[in-house]
Amino acid sequence: MKTPIKLLLCHHGTAGATRAEELAHVLAVPGTTTLVHCLVVPEFWAGMQGDDWLNNASTRDAFGDYVENMLENDAKRELAGVASRCKERGLAYQSVMRFGNPAETVLVVASEVGADLVVIGSPRKKGEEGLNSRMELEKLVRGLKCPLLIAPHR
Amino acid sequence: MVYTKKSPALLIIGVVVLLWGWLNAGGSLDGVQKSLQRSAYSDHMKVKEKFDAEFRVASEMAQTESKPAPDMKMAKSKFDEAKAFQTTMCYIFGGIATVLGLLILGWSPKEGNADYYLSIFPGMAYMLLIAFLVRWGLDPIFANWGRDAQPTLGWNFASIFNLNYVVLGIVIGIVIVNVFKIPDWAANGVRTARFFLKTGVVLLGALYSATELAQLGAISVLMIGVFVLGSIGVVLYMGRRMNTGNSMTAVLASGVGVCGVSAAVAAAPVVNAKAAEIAYTIGTILVWGVGCMFLFPTVGHLLGMGPVQFGAWAGTGILNSAQVAGAALAFDPHGIETLKVAEIFNITRVLFLPIVVLWLATWYVKHEVGAEKVDLGKVLIAKFPMFVLGFILMFALSTMGAFTPAGHYQGKYFSSEQIKEDKLLKGKETRAIEGELARLKEPAGAKQLQDHFTEKAINIGQRHATPEDAYKGLAELIANKKVSTREQETLLAAVGKMKGLDAVTANAIDKASKAAYHSSKTIGAFRDWLAWLFSIGLIGLGMQITMAALKQAGGTPLIIGGVVGTAKAVGSLIVVLLFVKEFI
Numbered sequence: 001m002k003t004p005i006k007l008l009l010c011h012h013g014t015a016g017a018t019r020a021e022e023l024a025h026v027l028a029v030p031g032t033t034t035l036v037h038c039l040v041v042p043e044f045w046a047g048m049q050g051d052d053w054l055n056n057a058s059t060r061d062a063f064g065d066y067v068e069n070m071l072e073n074d075a076k077r078e079l080a081g082v083a084s085r086c087k088e089r090g091l092a093y094q095s096v097m098r099f100g101n102p103a104e105t106v107l108v109v110a111s112e113v114g115a116d117l118v119v120i121g122s123p124r125k126k127g128e129e130g131l132n133s134r135m136e137l138e139k140l141v142r143g144l145k146c147p148l149l150i151a152p153h154r
Numbered sequence: 155m156v157y158t159k160k161s162p163a164l165l166i167i168g169v170v171v172l173l174w175g176w177l178n179a180g181g182s183l184d185g186v187q188k189s190l191q192r193s194a195y196s197d198h199m200k201v202k203e204k205f206d207a208e209f210r211v212a213s214e215m216a217q218t219e220s221k222p223a224p225d226m227k228m229a230k231s232k233f234d235e236a237k238a239f240q241t242t243m244c245y246i247f248g249g250i251a252t253v254l255g256l257l258i259l260g261w262s263p264k265e266g267n268a269d270y271y272l273s274i275f276p277g278m279a280y281m282l283l284i285a286f287l288v289r290w291g292l293d294p295i296f297a298n299w300g301r302d303a304q305p306t307l308g309w310n311f312a313s314i315f316n317l318n319y320v321v322l323g324i325v326i327g328i329v330i331v332n333v334f335k336i337p338d339w340a341a342n343g344v345r346t347a348r349f350f351l352k353t354g355v356v357l358l359g360a361l362y363s364a365t366e367l368a369q370l371g372a373i374s375v376l377m378i379g380v381f382v383l384g385s386i387g388v389v390l391y392m393g394r395r396m397n398t399g400n401s402m403t404a405v406l407a408s409g410v411g412v413c414g415v416s417a418a419v420a421a422a423p424v425v426n427a428k429a430a431e432i433a434y435t436i437g438t439i440l441v442w443g444v445g446c447m448f449l450f451p452t453v454g455h456l457l458g459m460g461p462v463q464f465g466a467w468a469g470t471g472i473l474n475s476a477q478v479a480g481a482a483l484a485f486d487p488h489g490i491e492t493l494k495v496a497e498i499f500n501i502t503r504v505l506f507l508p509i510v511v512l513w514l515a516t517w518y519v520k521h522e523v524g525a526e527k528v529d530l531g532k533v534l535i536a537k538f539p540m541f542v543l544g545f546i547l548m549f550a551l552s553t554m555g556a557f558t559p560a561g562h563y564q565g566k567y568f569s570s571e572q573i574k575e576d577k578l579l580k581g582k583e584t585r586a587i588e589g590e591l592a593r594l595k596e597p598a599g600a601k602q603l604q605d606h607f608t609e610k611a612i613n614i615g616q617r618h619a620t621p622e623d624a625y626k627g628l629a630e631l632i633a634n635k636k637v638s639t640r641e642q643e644t645l646l647a648a649v650g651k652m653k654g655l656d657a658v659t660a661n662a663i664d665k666a667s668k669a670a671y672h673s674s675k676t677i678g679a680f681r682d683w684l685a686w687l688f689s690i691g692l693i694g695l696g697m698q699i700t701m702a703a704l705k706q707a708g709g710t711p712l713i714i715g716g717v718v719g720t721a722k723a724v725g726s727l728i729v730v731l732l733f734v735k736e737f738i
Contacts, residue, residue, distance in 0.1 A: 044702030045429075047331075050415035050436050051443075051476040051695040053348040054504045056540055059420050066423035067432065074429065131430055132437075132705040 003029045008036045008115035010106055013078045014130060016121025019151040021082060024119045027149075030090035036113045037082045037095045039075050040105045042133035103136040107143040119149045157273035158263050161339035164276040165255025167283050168248050174286075175244025178237055190294040191236055198233035205229065240290060251279045270342075277336075277343015278690075281350075281697075284326055285319075285690045292326075293319040293487075316451040320483040323689055324447070327696020336697055347694020351479065352541040354687035357680045358497055359548030360557055361490070367549065370462075370495055373734060374502040377470045381726055382506050385718050386411035390517065392714045400522045402431040404514045406438070406711050410718050412510050413503040414439045414474030420537050421511050424528055425518040437706030438715035440699055443474030446723065451485040457731070461491035466734045468492075469499020470726035473719050476695045483688055490684055501542055508537035558674030566671045568640045577669035578635040583662035590659040591628045594621065606652045614641060624649050631663070637670045 009024045011017040028035055048067060049060060079095045086093040096113070098105045110118055123137075124130050141148060177183050188195045205228040212224040230238075254275045263269035300312025311317070330336060336344055362370075386407045393403025408421035418435045421427070427435070450472060454464040468481040482496035515528045551557065559567040579587075593599045603621040606612075612619040627642045628649070637643040643666075649655070650663035707715075 042702075044433075044700060044706070047698065047700035047703045048433060048436055049419055049698065050440050050703055051474065051698045052414075052416040052419045053351050053691070053695060054413055054416040054475050054500075054507070054539055055420055056536070056538075058536060062423055062536070063419040067429065070429050129709045131433055132708065133702070 002116075003027075004033050004117040006036055006113055006115045006117075007033050008038055008106070008110050008113060008118045009082070010038050010040070010102075010118070010120040010135070011078065011082055012039050013074070014121060014124070016124060016151065016153075018121070019154065020119045020121040021085070023149065023151040025085070025089055025091070027117070027119070028089075028091050034092040034094060035082075035086050036109075036115065037079060037086075037093065038106060038109045039078055039095065039097045040102045041071055041075060041097070041099045042102060042131070043100050044133060045071065045099075101136075102133060103139040103143075106135070106140060110144060110146065116146050117149060118144060118146060119151065121151050122153050125153065156263060156265055156269050157342050158258060158269050159273070159276070159339040160258065160262070161276065161337075162255065162259060163337065163339045164251055164258055164279055167276075167279045168251030168253075168255045171244045171248030171283065171286070172252060173248075175241045175248055178244065179241040187233070187237060190291065190298075191233060192294075192298060194231070194233040194236050198231035201229055201231040243286070247279070247282055251275070254279075274343040274346050277340035278346055279343070280337070280340040281344060281347065281690045281694045284330075284693050285323065285686065288323045288326060288693070289319045289689060292322045296322065314452060314455065315448070316455075316484040316487075318484060318487040319689060320480055320487055320692060321448070321451075323693040324480055324696035327693045328444075328699050331697045331699065332701045344694050344697050347691045347697070349691075350687045350694065351476075351691035352544075354684050354691060355497055355501070356541060356544035356548055357684055357687070358490070358494060359545035360552040360677060360680050361494060361684075362498075362549055362552075364553055366494075367498070370498040371502070373466060374469065374499045377466060377726065377729065378499060378502045378506060381470050381722055382411050382503065382510065385722050386510060386513070388718050388721070389714055392717070396710050396714065398710050398714070399431070400518055400525075401425050401427045402434070402711065404518045405431055406435045406714060408510060408514055409435045409439045410473055410715050410722075412507050413500070414443055414476070416475055416504070417507055417510065420507055421514055424511055424515045424533060426522075426525065431711075433703075433706040434709060434711040435715075437703055437708070438712050439474050440704050441707040441712075442715060442719045443472060443477040444699065444704070446472045446474075446719075447477035447480045447484065450481045450723075453727075454485050459730075461486055461489070462495050463730050463734050465492045465495025466499060467727055467730040469496045469503070470730075471723040473715075473722070475500050475503060476692070479688060480692050480695075483685075483692070490681060493684075493688070501539075501545060504539045505542065507539070508534045511537050552677075557676040557680075566673055568643065568670055569672055570636060570638045570670055572672055573636045573669045577665075579631070579662055579666060583658060583665070584632045584635060586656055586658035587628055587632050587662055590656050591625065591632070594628075595625060602652065602654065603649070607648065610648055610651075612645065612648045614645060619645055619648070631666060635666075637666050643667050643670055 004027060007024055007028050009021060011021055024035060027033075045067065049063065052060065055063075075097055079097065083093050083095065094113070096109050098109065106118065106120075109115075118140075120135060120140075123134055174183075178187070205226070209224070209226050212226060216222065216224055254272070258272065258276070263272055296312045296317040300310040300317070304310045315321075389407035389410050390403060393399075393406065398406070404425035405418055405422050405427040408425075409415065409418035411417070415436055418427075418432065418439065422432050422435075450468050451464075454467065459467070464485050465482055468478050468485070472478045472481055478496050478500050479493065482492045486492035511533055512530055515530070515533060519525045519527055559569065594603055600621045603624050607619045607621075607624075614623055623645055627645045630638060630642060631646060637646060646663050647667050650660045650667070
C-alpha cells in the first residue's frame with residue numbers, strides 16, 4: 001500500500017475513533033505522512049434547546065454558552081490528546097474542527113486538505129450507549145475522491 | 155455580524171398575501187371558500203333566503219302602496235364575516251410584509267439593532283403565512299374529509315385524531331425543519347415563536363375572573379405540587395438505584411418533573427450536566443411530549459372530559475410545557491376554555507421551576523464530590539419567569555376594569571343603561587309577565603315560588619329570596635321593559651327557570667337577562683388574537699423540534715423518563731377523573 005502523505009483521521013473521542021487512530025498510526029510514516037485530525041461537532045447540537053419557550057432569554061443564553069463551552073473544551077481535550085500521541089510517534093500533525101453534518105464535513109475537509117487516505121472508526125454496535133450521530137457512510141463513500149479505511153471492531 | 159439576509163422572500167410573501175386578500179374581497183375565490191367553509195356557507199344561504207323572502211314581501215307591499223322599492227341591506231352571514239376577516243388580515247399583514255420586503259431588498263443595514271430587528275420579520279411572515287394556510291386551508295379541508303368519510307368509516311377521523319389547525323400547524327413545523335430545513339432568511343424570525351406564545355399567555359391574563367383564577371390556582375398548586383415533587387423524588391431515587399450519575403439524574407429530574415425542555419435548559423448549567431446527558435434528557439422529553447400531544451386530546455374526547463378536567467390533566471400529565479398548550483388547543487381548537495385551564499397549570503409549573511432548580515442544585519452539591527456551591531439567590535432571580543408578571547398585570551388591569559367594567563366574567567359585563575331600544579321587552583311579552591305575576595300572587599303560585607327559591611337556595615344579599623322579592627322584580631321588569639340591576643337579574647333568572655312557568659314569560663325573562671349582558675370588544679379582540687398568537691407560536695415551536703434531537707432519546711434516561719412520564723400521565727388522569735369537577 002502506498003504511504004499516505006495526507007492522512008485524514010476522523011476522531012471525536014469514541015471507542016471507534018480510538019481504533020481508527022491506532023490504525024492511522026500503523027499506516028502513517030514519520031517524516032512522510034501528515035496526520036490531519038478532523039473533529040466534527042454534530043449539527044444536532046443547534047437544536048438542543050428544543051421547544052423551550054418558558055425561560056427568560058438570559059437563561060437560554062446561559063444554557064447556550066454552557067453547552068458551547070463544554071463542547072469546545074471536550075473538543076480541545078480530544079485534539080490535544082491526538083496531537084500529543086502524534087508527537088510521541090514523530091508524526092506531523094494538523095487539526096481541523098468544524099460544526100455540521102459529519103459526512104458532509106469530512107468530504108469538504110478531505111477536499112480542502114487534499115487527503116489521500118481517510119480513516120474512520122466503525123459504527124457503534126446496536127444497543128451500545130452513545131450519542132446518535134452516525135456517519136452517513138454511503139454519502140461519504142460516494143463523495144470521497146480518495147480511499148476510505150474503516151477500522152474494524154475488536 | 156449582519157443578520158438581515160437580502161432575499162425577495164418577504165416581498166413575495168407580502169404580495170401573495172395581498173393578492174389573496176384582493177381576490178377574496180372581489181369574490182373571485184368564492185368557489186374555493188364555499189367548498190372550504192361549508193357550514194359558514196350554509197349559514198350564508200339561509201341568511202340570503204330569508205333576506206330574499208323579506209325583500210320580496212317588502213317590494214310587493216311597496217308596489218301595492220305605489221311606493222319606491224325598499225332600500226334593504228342583507229344581514230352579514232358567518233361566511234361574509236369570515237371572508238371580510240380574511241381580507242382585512244391579508245391587507246394588514248400583506249401590506250406590512252410588502253413594505254418591509256422592499257426595505258430589505260433596497261437597503262443594506264449595518265450591524266446593529268436596526269439590522270437585528272429587521273432580520274426577524276421574514277421569519278415572522280413565514281410563520282404567519284403557514285398559519286394562514288393551516289387555519290384557512292388545511293383545517294377546513296381535514297374537517298370536510300373527516301365528515302365525508304364518516305358514513306364509510308363510522309367515525310370522524312379528523313375529529314378523533316384532532317387534525318385541526320393546532321396539530322396540523324405543529325406537524326407542518328416539524329416537517330419543515332426536518333425535511334426542507336428552515337430557510338436562512340427565516341431562521342432569525344422563527345425564533346420569535348416564543349415571543350408569540352408568551353404574549354398569548356400575557357393576554358390570557360385578561361380573561362380570568364378572580365374566582366376562576368383562585369379556584370384554578372388552588373387545584374393547580376395542589377396537583378402540580380404533588381406530581382412535580384413526586385416525580386422529581388422518583389427520578390432521584392431511580393437515578394441513584396440505576397447509577398445514572400448525579401448530574402444526569404438531576405437534569406433528568408428537572409425535565410421530567412417540572413416543565414420539560416425548559417426545566418432541563420434551566421437546570422443543566424446549575425448541576426454541571428454533561429453534553430451527552432443534556433442530549434439524552436432533551437431527546438427523551440421531546441419524544442414523550444410530542445407523543446402525549448397527539449394522544450392526550452384523543453383520550454380526553456373518548457373519556458368525555460370537559461375543559462377543566464382536560465386542562466388540568468394535560469397541564470399536569472404532559473412532561474413538556476409547549477405540548478401542554480398544543481394539546482389544550484388541539485382538544486378545544488375553537489374555544490379557549492381548555493387553554494385557560496391548561497395555561498394556569500403551565501404557569502404554576504414555571505413558578506415551581508426556580509424552587510426546583512434550587513432543590514436540585516443543593517441535592518447535586520450534597521451528592522457530588524468536589525461540586526461547587528451555587529449562589530441560590532442569583533439562581534432564584536435568574537430563573538424567575540418574567541412573562542408571568544405580564545400575565546398578573548393583565549389580570550389586575552382586567553379585574554380593575556381597564557378593558558371592561560370591573561367584575562366581568564369572561565369578557566361579559568352587566569349594564570342596564572347600555573340596553574338598546576330593540577332589545578326592550580315587547581307588549582306581548584310584558585302582558586304575558588303580567589298574567590304570570592297575577593297567578594304567582596295566588597296562594598298556590600306563592601307556594602310554588604317559595605318552594606323553588608328554597609330548593610335552589612336563592613339568596614338576595616345575606617337573606618333568602620321571598621315571593622315578594624319576585625313580585626317586586628317582575629313588576630319592575632314590566633314597568634321598565636328591562637332588568638335594572640344585577641340583583642334583579644339574578645332573582646328573575648331563578649324565577650325564569652321555575653317549572654310550570656308560562657313559556658312566553660320564561661323566554662321574556664331570558665331575553666331581558668341576555669340584553670343586560672354585553673360583550674367587551676377589547677376582551678373579544680383579545681380572544682381572537684390569542685388563537686392566532688398561539689397558532690403562530692406553536693408552528694414556530696414545531697420548527698424547533700428536530701429529528702436529530704428526538705433521536706438522542708435512549709438508554710437509562712429513556713427508561714426512567716418513560717416510567718415516570720407514564721406514571722405521571724396515568725396518575726394525574728385518575729386524580730382528575732376522581733376529584734376535578736367541571737364546576738368553574
